[in-house]
Amino acid sequence: MPELPEVETICKALRPRLVGREITGVAALIESIRHPLDEHALDERLCGKRIVDVRRVAKYVVVEFADVDALVLHLGMSGSFRVCTVGSPYAPHDRIAWQLSDGMSWRLNDPRRFSIAKPCRLATPGGVPDMLARLGPDPLETAFDGDYLHCSCSGRTQPVKNAIMDQRMVVGIGNIYACEALFLAGISPKRPCGRLSLRSCQRLVDAVRDVLRKALDSGGTTLRNYRSVDGTEGKFALELSVYGREGEMCLRCGTAATVRRIVQAGRSTFYCPRCQH
DNA sequence: ATATTCCCCTGGAAGC
């Protein structure tokens, strides 16, 4: 569920609630989420260590502790965090509860159980965990530019929509922002990525950045489950141009009922066939 | 290697 803007929003909200605290206890409220929750693996190294940073890497949340220990988290499709007082009753689908040294309880809630919580060690403070080292560049960093995209796509036949959702190509882009960025760039989601010109790739890079930055400014997109840590919704749903608008008027060409929904690699794609080629 | 398809799981909405 959360894509780059949502994960970034969550990290920003978690940071002041976690940094400087220690984890004093952990409870797994279910045997497994995506992977088995070995309670040992969750607390063995981390208890008693001070949290020094919370940051986003791709769509992951990395909580760094003193002495380069870290906890890598991913929210899957339906995961969310809350920080409440230790005695608060558990909500339905609370999966993990970490007790903090300031008397608060940090909880992972995830109805669908696709979330990941995995401890690891970093090579250096502020570093990227080994398990995330094979991912593509961050779309907001300068390494993701037209040349890079053009080069990475060359010789491939995969539809461009699937290509930009592949986290080995570029991270952080999921189903919503892939659709929105392609609409903004005027590129058909069905175009084989290897047949995009350099100019088109540059346009797409700009569109991706544009959409992600605006979504960040709005605190992300809330359609169903997504909430930030304090329960607030992301406001970008109001600004979506094509996602979820099947059968509605295209906001660019103004033609009635042109926004179409197709399925690519098992995921819904929304686009305007008159504006996107 | 590259590109689909299927699957993990639960709940809500829509259809009948």
Next chain:
DNA sequence: TGCTTCCAGGGGAATA
């Protein structure tokens, strides 16, 4: 009302 089907911000394994 109640049952069935479809759908969902992800990603990894299995399959062509």
